[in-house]
Amino acid sequence: MLGLFRYHDKAEKELAKNIHNLFGFYPHNITLYQLAFTHKSMSHKLNGIQVSNERLEYLGDAILSSIVAEYLFKKYPAKQEGFLTEMRSRIVSRASLNKLSMKFGFENLISYVKSHDKHSKFRSIGGNAFEAFTGAIFLDRGYKFTYKIIVDRIIKIHLDLDEIEKSDGNYKSRIIEWSQKNKRQLEFRHSDTKGEGFEKLYYIKLFIDEKEYSEACDYSIKGAEQLAAEKAWHILEEENNQTI
Numbered sequence: 001m002l003g004l005f006r007y008h009d010k011a012e013k014e015l016a017k018n019i020h021n022l023f024g025f026y027p028h029n030i031t032l033y034q035l036a037f038t039h040k041s042m043s044h045k046l047n048g049i050q051v052s053n054e055r056l057e058y059l060g061d062a063i064l065s066s067i068v069a070e071y072l073f074k075k076y077p078a079k080q081e082g083f084l085t086e087m088r089s090r091i092v093s094r095a096s097l098n099k100l101s102m103k104f105g106f107e108n109l110i111s112y113v114k115s116h117d118k119h120s121k122f123r124s125i126g127g128n129a130f131e132a133f134t135g136a137i138f139l140d141r142g143y144k145f146t147y148k149i150i151v152d153r154i155i156k157i158h159l160d161l162d163e164i165e166k167s168d169g170n171y172k173s174r175i176i177e178w179s180q181k182n183k184r185q186l187e188f189r190h191s192d193t194k195g196e197g198f199e200k201l202y203y204i205k206l207f208i209d210e211k212e213y214s215e216a217c218d219y220s221i222k223g224a225e226q227l228a229a230e231k232a233w234h235i236l237e238e239e240n241n242q243t244i
Contacts, residue, residue, distance in 0.1 A: 015109065022104050023153050029140050032056070036132035039112035039125050041199075053132035060135030063143070065092055067134075067150045075161075090164050091155070094127045094223065101126030103158060106133075171229040175206075178236075185209050188225050206232045 007013045012030045019033060020026050027033050040052040068088045076084065090096060101107075110129050137146045155161075179186035185208065192203035194217075203217045204224035213235055216227035 018109060023149055025141075025145075025149070027136075027140055032136040032140050033133070036060075036136040037106070037109045037111060037129055039110055039129070041112045041197075053129060056132035056135035056139075057128050058131075058135075059138065060131035060133065061092075063138045063146060064131060064134045064150065067143075067147050068092055068155070070147070071151050071155060087161070087165065090167070090170075091159065093170075095226075096159075097127030097130045100154065100158060101130045106130065170226070171233045172226050175229045175233050175236075179208065188228065190221065191215065204228045208232070208236075 007016055007030055012034070015033060015037075016026050016030055035051065036053050036056050038051070038053050040054055065088065068091050069084070072079075072084050072087050072091075076087075106126050106129050110125060112125055134146065134150065137149055176186060178184075187207045189205045189207060190202065191205045194201045194203070201217045201219060202221045202224045203215060204221065204227075205215045206213050206225075206228040214228045214231035216224050216231060218224040218227055
C-alpha cells in the first residue's frame with residue numbers, strides 16, 4: 001500500500017508508516033505532516049518566511065474544536081449548551097491534548113531542540129503538535145475525513161467521556177470559585193522568568209490571604225497558573241482532611 005504514494009526519501013516513508021500504524025491511513029501530502037511535527041525551535045526560512053507548525057496549530061485548533069462540538073451535539077441530543085461547552089473545553093484542553101500526544105508517541109515524531117528539561121518541555125509542545133497534526137489532516141483530506149479520524153480513531157478509543165464528564169481538571173477555576181465562596185483572598189503572582197525565546201519559563205506563586213501556598217513554572221503563564229492552582233488545591237485538601 002505504501003508504494004501507491006510518492007514518498008521521496010526514508011524520512012518521509014518512515015513518517016508515513018508511523019501515521020498509518022497509529023491512525024490507519026497514509027498521507028497524500030507528506031510535507032504537511034512533516035510541517036505539523038516541526039516545532040518552532042527547528043523552524044527554517046522558506047521564501048523569506050519562517051516555517052514551523054504554528055500556522056497549522058492555529059488551523060487545527062479551530063478544526064478540532066468544530067469536530068468535537070459536532071460530535072458532542074450528536075451524542076448528547078438532550079444536553080444544553082453549558083454542558084456541551086464544558087465537555088468540549090475539557091476534551092480539547094491543553095492537558096488533554098498533551099496526554100493524547102504522549103499516548104501516541106508524538107515525542108518521537110516531533111523535531112525540536114532538546115533541552116535539559118526534556119520531559120517538562122514536551123508537556124507543552126505535544127498538545128500543539130496534536131493540533132497541527134489535525135490541521136494537516138484537514139488540508140490533506142478535508143473535513144469529513146478528519147472528522148472520521150478524530151472521532152473513530154481517537155475519541156471513541158482513547159477518551160472516556162463518562163470519566164471526563166465527572167472530572168474537573170480546571171484547578172484554577174475550582175480554586176477561584178472556592179475562594180469566592182469562602183471569602184478568601186486569592187492572588188497569582190508572576191515571581192520570575194527564566195530563559196529566552198521558546199525556552200522561556202514563567203514562574204507563578206499562588207497566595208491565599210497573603211500566605212504563599214504553591215509555586216509552579218511552565219512555558220506559558222496560564223499553564224504555570226494551572227499547575228500552581230493544582231498544587232494549592234491538594235494542599236488545601238490535606239489541611240481540611242477531605243475533598244473540598
